[in-house]
Amino acid sequence: MKRRELIQHLALITGAALSPSVVQAMINGIDGRINIQNPTLNETQRATCSVLAEMIIPRTDTPGAIDAGVPHFIELMVSDWYTNTERTIFLEGLATLNSYCLKEHGSPFLTCSQEDQIAALTHMEVLASGYKSKLSAMPFAKEVDEHVPFFGKLKELTVIGYYTSEVGAKQELIYQPMPMEYRDIEFREVGRQWSS
Amino acid sequence: MSATQTQDFDAIVVGSGISGGWAAKELTEKGLKVLVLERGAPIRHGLDYKGEHMPPWKIPYAGKPLRELYKEEYPIQSKVYAFNETTRHFFNNDKNNPYVYNPSKPFNWKRADVLGGRSLLWGRQVYRWSDLDFEANKRDGHGIDWPIRYKDIAPWYSYVEKFAGVSGEKLNLPHLPDGEFQKPMNLNAVERTAKERIEKQYPGRVMTIGRAAVQTEPKNGRGACHYCGPCERGCSAGAYFSSLSSTLPAAEKTGNLTIRADSVVENLEYDKASGKVSAVNVIDANTKERIRFTGKLVFLCASTIASTQILLNSTSEHFPNGLANRSGVLGRYLMDHTSEVGSFGVIPGFMDKYTIGNRPNGIYIPRFRNLPGQDESVDFIRGYGIQGGSMRMNWAQMHHQISGFGARFKQALRAPGPWVFFMAGFGEHLPDKNSRMMLSHTKRDRFGIPQVEFDSAFGDNEERMRKDILEQTAAMLKAAGARNVMSFDGNSPPGGAIHEMGTARMGEDPTQSVLNRWNQAHDIPNLFVTDGSCMTSSSCVNPSLTYMALTARAADYAVTQLRAGKI
Numbered sequence: 053m054k055r056r057e058l059i060q061h062l063a064l065i066t067g068a069a070l071s072p073s074v075v076q077a078m079i080n081g082i083d084g085r086i087n088i089q090n091p092t093l094n095e096t097q098r099a100t101c102s103v104l105a106e107m108i109i110p111r112t113d114t115p116g117a118i119d120a121g122v123p124h125f126i127e128l129m130v131s132d133w134y135t136n137t138e139r140t141i142f143l144e145g146l147a148t149l150n151s152y153c154l155k156e157h158g159s160p161f162l163t164c165s166q167e168d169q170i171a172a173l174t175h176m177e178v179l180a181s182g183y184k185s186k187l188s189a190m191p192f193a194k195e196v197d198e199h200v201p202f203f204g205k206l207k208e209l210t211v212i213g214y215y216t217s218e219v220g221a222k223q224e225l226i227y228q229p230m231p232m233e234y235r236d237i238e239f240r241e242v243g244r245q246w247s248s
Numbered sequence: 249m250s251a252t253q254t255q256d257f258d259a260i261v262v263g264s265g266i267s268g269g270w271a272a273k274e275l276t277e278k279g280l281k282v283l284v285l286e287r288g289a290p291i292r293h294g295l296d297y298k299g300e301h302m303p304p305w306k307i308p309y310a311g312k313p314l315r316e317l318y319k320e321e322y323p324i325q326s327k328v329y330a331f332n333e334t335t336r337h338f339f340n341n342d343k344n345n346p347y348v349y350n351p352s353k354p355f356n357w358k359r360a361d362v363l364g365g366r367s368l369l370w371g372r373q374v375y376r377w378s379d380l381d382f383e384a385n386k387r388d389g390h391g392i393d394w395p396i397r398y399k400d401i402a403p404w405y406s407y408v409e410k411f412a413g414v415s416g417e418k419l420n421l422p423h424l425p426d427g428e429f430q431k432p433m434n435l436n437a438v439e440r441t442a443k444e445r446i447e448k449q450y451p452g453r454v455m456t457i458g459r460a461a462v463q464t465e466p467k468n469g470r471g472a473c474h475y476c477g478p479c480e481r482g483c484s485a486g487a488y489f490s491s492l493s494s495t496l497p498a499a500e501k502t503g504n505l506t507i508r509a510d511s512v513v514e515n516l517e518y519d520k521a522s523g524k525v526s527a528v529n530v531i532d533a534n535t536k537e538r539i540r541f542t543g544k545l546v547f548l549c550a551s552t553i554a555s556t557q558i559l560l561n562s563t564s565e566h567f568p569n570g571l572a573n574r575s576g577v578l579g580r581y582l583m584d585h586t587s588e589v590g591s592f593g594v595i596p597g598f599m600d601k602y603t604i605g606n607r608p609n610g611i612y613i614p615r616f617r618n619l620p621g622q623d624e625s626v627d628f629i630r631g632y633g634i635q636g637g638s639m640r641m642n643w644a645q646m647h648h649q650i651s652g653f654g655a656r657f658k659q660a661l662r663a664p665g666p667w668v669f670f671m672a673g674f675g676e677h678l679p680d681k682n683s684r685m686m687l688s689h690t691k692r693d694r695f696g697i698p699q700v701e702f703d704s705a706f707g708d709n710e711e712r713m714r715k716d717i718l719e720q721t722a723a724m725l726k727a728a729g730a731r732n733v734m735s736f737d738g739n740s741p742p743g744g745a746i747h748e749m750g751t752a753r754m755g756e757d758p759t760q761s762v763l764n765r766w767n768q769a770h771d772i773p774n775l776f777v778t779d780g781s782c783m784t785s786s787s788c789v790n791p792s793l794t795y796m797a798l799t800a801r802a803a804d805y806a807v808t809q810l811r812a813g814k815i
Contacts, residue, residue: 108653135315173653204648211647211661216304224662225643229301231475234605236437242602245642245664247304248477 088124092131092139097146100161101126101206107173108210114224117214125213126206137198138205145202149176176203221247257283257506259545259806260528262513262558264288265365267779267795268549269491269499270408274803275547276504283506283541284496285530287550288361290509291338293492297482299334324349328358328746330369330480338362338369338480348688348701355685355702356743357553363509364492365551366746369480372461372488372608373635374414375789376405376425380620384676385785388629391581391679394784395756395765398425404797411498412489412796413468415609416459424614424789430465432457433473433609437601438638438667442728443611449727453616458609458635461489461793470494477606488608510534512695515562516546516571516775524774524815525571531695545774545806545815549799552582552780553685556751557700559762559777560687572752572762572769572777579751580684582704583677583786586632587745588738589714590672591721593730595638598667602640610637613671613724615788617716628712632675632788634721641665669730673717674745676788678709683742685751704742747791749783767802773815778802 093101105117105126117123130142152175153161157168164172180201187197200208214220221227225247258280261271268284275282294300314333318326325331325339340359347357360366379398385391402425409428418426435443435457443455462479463486466472470486470493479488486493499505510533517540519526528541548555556579562571570578613634617626646665650657677683683705687698718735725733742748755761758770763782769775778799780791787794809815 109658110655112655112658133314170654177651177653207647207653211643215643215661218303218305221304224658227303228604229303229476231605234475234603234607235434237602237604239600239602239663242604244662245602245640246604248606 088128089132091127092143093127096160096162097143098123098127100146100149101130103162103169104173104206105210105213107169108207109214109220115219117210120214120217120219122210122213122217125217126209129209129213135198141199141202142205145176145206148179148202149173152176173203176206180204215247255283255539255541257281257541257543259283259547260285260541260543261547261549262528263365263548263550263554263779264363264491264496264507264509265360265549265551265779266367266370266491266792267551267799268365268547269367269495270796270799271547271549271776271778271803272491272499272505273495274800275545275807276499276502278803278807279502279504280545280807281504281506282499283508283543284499285511285513285528285541286363286365286507286509287512287533287554288340288363288365288509290507291362291364291492293486293490293497294482294484296337297484298337299478299481300484301476302334302481324356325358327356327744328369334478334481335369338482345693346691347699348691350702353703353705354741354743355704356741357700357702357748358743358746359551359554363507364490364496367490368482368492370490370746370792371790372479373612373790374409374412374416374427374459374461374793375612375633376427377401377787377789377794378423378425380423380615381785381787381789384630384787385679390629391785392753392755392757392760395754395761400765401794401797401801404801405793408793408796408800411468412461412494412793413463413465413470413487414459414461414793415457415464417456419454419456419614421454421614423619427459429459430463430467433460433462433464433607435611436603436638438595438598438669439611441598442595442638442669442725445728446613446724450616450724452619453613453724455611455613458612460609462608463487468494469497473608475605475607477608479608511539512697513550513558514538514695514697515558518562518564518567518571518772520564520566523772525772531697533695536695544810545776547799547803547806548775548777548781549779552748552751552783553700555777555779555781556685557687557697559752561698567771572772572775574771575759575761577681577753577760578762579686580681581679581750581753581784582683582685582702582742582748583679583750583783584704584742585677585745585747585786585788586673586675586706586710586714586717586740587747588672588740589675589717589736590634590636590670591718591725591733591735592636592668592670593722593725593733595667595669595728595730597729601667602664607637610635611671626712626716628709628716630676630678630709630713630788632673632713632717634671634673634717634724636669636671636721638667638669640667669725669728671721671725673714673721674747674788674790675710675713675717677742677786678707679750679753679785680707683750702742706742747780747786749780749786749791752777752781753784754782755784766805767798768806773809774806776802776806 180203560570615631617631
């Protein structure tokens, strides 16, 4: 069994809520710099996605989602790669997030305090937590679950956009495309996982 | 449409994959002027591996929904694990080159459509057959006896292994003969521990590193593996064996090779007077021009399905049911391996261990069922081998498991996850007359060639074997210390393993087989078929090495016969 094949199988181990489509896109690789063909986000949605992406993967001792160009990637995927069903769930999720902020905090998401934004995103995670995919969790299944809730979609796009970016791959993880050998090492020798 | 021109060669090789590349090399090195016909596009070694070493942030995303594209144009090929945007340019476009797909009884025909064929995309696992395999049909009565035994092919295995560059570990097992190995790739710490535990609990079972046509030493003018990982994107170092890196350059070096890509073979012409194939009729894939090529020898190496398609489409007064089909078995006894069945689990501990490099190989557990001298009672005949491996989960596999977001989430993804061990079985598929391919009476492709239809399914023996694979992989993983062991059966139909074999089988009896012991058509001395279609049974090991050896052996015989005036 080859490593990449194994990766595909293992990617699917993580259970029913996983979206193989995004795993496939991850394995295929995505160029965050390519132009968006059919931009679907308005300014508010675009700004909201940026804040959300940075909330999921913030700048710490290494660059964060915004540094890595993840907002562009999210917009690219939502605009050009998502199916209509997926796009609808995503955009409705943004709307739900905003309504929640208006109701609970009296202000749209973007102008909420950082604390209230965290509460709102946590609320979206709770909303998504009961979701069970109806699709097969078989390791070889290539079916796509379009119905993953907003939080799962947002988090998946952020994670994939970040770790496949040059910044995420090289500065947060270690990128070594020509390792020249395969052998055991002690984890402490590298301290991070490979992105390559 | 009439033939516009005729060109003459000493030998014509149809197909440029693993078998065709070997035929080209052997025949040109013996001094013959050889034409290789390839239906796919011409691509160049290295220069046209556009996905090779492409970092994730540079891999082009087309900007449009791939799922729609794949569904529309690659519904079959997109099932292949190696199919993605870094490799799609090597694969067949199912819309342009369709076959008759029956969803209620599917056969997945996975094909390349470039020079080099599937040798660019293959899994590179190479195992010798043994007499356990060559005698299997005779022993249990399924299929007909092979006309050869291990001793007939053993020197040819050595011959092709040395050139192909095979890494592996010698085991001294009679049912999995050792080969000419470069140094084996490494097992990792978890795999070594699993090996120890499994071999202790199951005396007689062995775990080893896969035997792979991936060089671990620079040899044959080609480099050693640099462990970048995704071989299927192409390897300009030539570390893994492909026609483009290995056999075709060797053939080219002789000055005797002509390659013609974009050349779809429609059929072969049979000359009643001489009793030989007199011409190969080609349609240019771009211009649709028809061209007729003549040669003293014809080697069909177009792949199991495609070679038999050509033979079935080559009818004449003398062979109304397809060329070399006096027996009526052409297209029948189609086999694959059972696949996509196995188990996986998490191996606790070893969190201080990690690996460097992307090993294009895994573990192998050779067949341990129904070996000579075993008195165990399993409810199936023949056996299976197990492939797999262990690795730590990465961010892409882990992030769904980690709740929350923010700095803690990011930190949690910085280290790799637990070790997961994966095992899948490849099981022998019994030869069955009713498992077959044929030509459609109604559907033709864009060249006017009848499309292929399939009527093939795994049988009861394969079903029972699958159950045993599920049980045994789970039990061995538990013995290895795995937790949360889960078994899976993807119910992959024939074609799923991409090990399709048979349809023009070898045999001693011309009334029951298409080819003799030299891969030569019983009735047509200048016609040789040396790809997977020649196989009389399927063994449980990956078949490509056997195609290489049979091809080199057949080429040697053909040229000897030609020189002796017997062809």
